[in-house]
Amino acid sequence: MTKTAGTKKTSARPEPNAARETRVVGKPVPKVDGLSLATGRAKFTADEIPPHCLVGMLLLSPHAHAKIKSIDTSEAEKLPGVRAILHHGNVPRIAHTTAGQGFPEPSPWDTFMFDNKVRYVGDRVAAVAAETRDIALQALKLIRVEYEPLPAVFDFEEALKPGAPIIHDEPDITSFLPFDPKRNLAAWAKADVGDIEKGLAEADVVVEGEFETHYYAHAPIEPHVTLTYLDPDGRLVIRTSTQVPFHCRRIVAQTLGIPVRQIRVIKPRLGGGFGGKQEILLEDVCAMLTLRTGRPVLMELNRAQEFTSSRTRHPMRMWAKMGVKKNGEVTAIDFRGILNTGAYGSHGLTVLTNVGSKCLGLLRCPNVRFDGKTVYTNLPVGGAYRGYGATQGMMALGQLIDEAARAIGMDPVEFCLRNHIRAGETHPIFRALGEGREGVDMTIASCGLAECIRLGAERFGWKQRRGKGASMPGPIKRGAGMVILMQGSSIPEIDMAAAIVKLNDDGSVNLYSGATDLGTGADTILAQIVAETLHIPVSDVILTVADTDNSPFDTGAYASSTTYLSGEAARRAAVDLLENMRQVAAEALDVSPEKLDVGEKCFYVHGNPRKTISYEALARRALYSRNQQQLVGHASAISHVSPPPFAAHFCEVEVDTETGVVRVVKYVAAVDCGVPINPKLAEGQTEGAVLNSIGAALMEEYLFNDDGRMLNPTFNYYKLFTPGETPLVETILVPTHEPTGPYGAKSVSEISTNGPLPAIANAIYDAVGVRLRKAPYTPERVLEALEAKRKAEHS
Amino acid sequence: MKLHVRINGEARELEIAPGAVLGDVLRQLGLTGTKMGCREGHCGSCMVLVNGKPMNSCLLLAAKVEGAEITTIEGLGDVRNPHPIQEAFVEAGAVQCGFCTPGMIISTKALLDNEPHPSLERVREALSGNLCRCTGYAKIFDAVRIAEHKLAKASGNGKSTRRPHRP
Known part of the structure; x- marks a missing residue:
């Protein structure tokens, strides 16, 4: 209860976040936008198109690497209905990054709206705005571009060799971080903790291997889409499918060379992002077309472009080594990796550092070395993708843990229970690897990982399933694998979220927040937190969110920060409002504020529940009669730590040794996300994240020809799981109480993305004794590995 | 060309381009609950009922549904009266x-x-x-x-x- 009233100054301080009974927090409240979505009434970006709107379209590069010698748009311009054409010759040349990160962005400024060079198949060459789609398509065909093809480089390691084609040779690109474009290095990061050589020498067994993750897509069902128009005052409005409205506003202002005040960014309903919409991809071009024509312009990537020309998971090649003693103690982890960022360095440094910080801190180990490089190649561009480096790193580390446990004859469950980081502990890697700055020292305050491992193993039937399916008769074998995981909650000392809560006549409130619900349920979570704090029903919270004109600042929906940080800002703002309301209630009831308790939509005098004033009565008093004022609360939240959620995943597979087909038959994910503000939404986040990565582990993969062109940019040849064949995921929520999070919450959205790649590989090994070190685990790769094993056994 | 259909129970006469797909026609009528996710007939977000059968409206030429009964998501219910x-x-x-x-x-x-x-x-x-x-x-x-x-x-x-x- 809020009993700390006193003066306004002290009361504005957030109440301590102690565990307590809650009314709406922790309950599976239906999504606040659920019915408007389910009835088709909710408006996404493309659902409200103003009259006389033009269609914008991109001309994309057919070459992996080429100079643009000339562009001739004269024929296209003659086409009736063409209103504007943009290319490198007629737009400002301003280096920036498309990565929607805090300022200054820890990604190199290596991108221009249009450049005189193209760096991958699908790179931007020109844009057209026309009266109709058909005219725009015709106009694209009439633009004559003369290319001078350049040698291209597609392999991570080739790109680093002396004499490799230089992808970014332009002089006007910069980065304030480690950056050496002349060697195709977009970034690098190193950390050295303890003494790695000593640690390896102390080990009884050293396991090691080369691992590789691949190119795959976010594949939101709503592609990237942007609508721009000028409002009656001539200000630029950008209605767009973005996870980062405020970064979008800043980066578009930079790229167009206009002031931030001239721009308003609105995020309507968003059809899935998964990190791919933490990127300024269409907004700058669309806005420029509107500025040139004065007309509304709608731009939407088609499905093929969504694959080739938006963003992808950064592929990574890793060399990892782990030393263990016979008793299970981990003495050393040596991790080296090359991250492929494709043609531009978006998120290239921070995904890399997260490989280290979100994986290597998971185990107690005094000697850890991390050495990572991010390289440019002439392939599609990596970006933020749910899991953000931890997915890549755990693919390797999760398999090494299994190998190490097997090597010393220990059950991986026992091995993980023995070695995982615990509450009250820290790891030097947290400080050693930051996100463009030094990392932040952090002591783990809440950790339910042991419980996750135990409950998950029990529900899954680990003892019954592991090691039992390899001897099944017939060609189909079964195996079980597991992995432990951690992520973070927000970027410490960098992310910031703010909120304002305003009281209405009837005791309801408006919540103004910059938080960006991309389908995750963030709006519902925020409404629950405000309702809980103010003792009102969720339906009494009216949301105005993700609109740069009408919302306070928020860094955006990424880094698993929304529940933890935007939620904390909302809670503090609600506390601030409550304390201001308490002053008015005290005045009205003629008692001192600290004598007041909070009831359902009312205050009452402690020990005298009949002496009471409803929120409605106090709102009316403040608005209309005495000491008139608008009662409002506001707050900002930053975090000094990034409390990791933890998880243990268990997976059973069937491997068909004749066809190589792997099928997931059982998957259990046990997750500690602190207090789940809304358990149903937390389960949904987990199930979706797991299925996304089962797809990535088994079938989703970009296929390229020798010229760097993606061969399968369609759902016909790039398969997502359908309801027909999907495995079903069982979720166990293991609540802990995180003292720094709102009502004890940590994050949940990203962590479970990191489980399937290692868990499935470990299960395949358990079934058929082959280790799949390169993802995805397609039938071809499985058969190849089985064949290699047979050969090795016979020689 | 003219198209005669019943949409969510209401008889309509529409002027359409011969090559227009049903999904675009519906969306231009303001029935934007029908989504366009891939325009390749794979994702199903554009699905509507044509004479009771679910069909991808992104690939279906509007001209081919002459005389049909179309039901979109809006025809099932709304926020005040959901299905x-x-x-x-x-x-x-x-x-x-x-x-x-x-x-x-x-x-x-x-x-x-x-x-x-x-x-x-x-x-x-x-x-x-x-x-x-x-x-x-x-x-x-x-x-x-x-x-x-x-x-x-x-x-x-x-x-x-x-x-x-x-x-």
């Missing part, structure tokens, strides 16, 4: 971003209209033309089950599950 399937999707937590939801609900409607008590295998089969990237499908299957019960209860009470169309 039991729409309620079930919300209750189950089957709606995340909601972009695939209208198509999923249309497929569910087509299934439950013909088979009031389908097996899980039939549900999987009937929804297999609809992609969802958010949920992992588990809660969508829950939603179909909840909808089944709601509809059975409503018909047991003698209540019609057909919603009146709002003017």
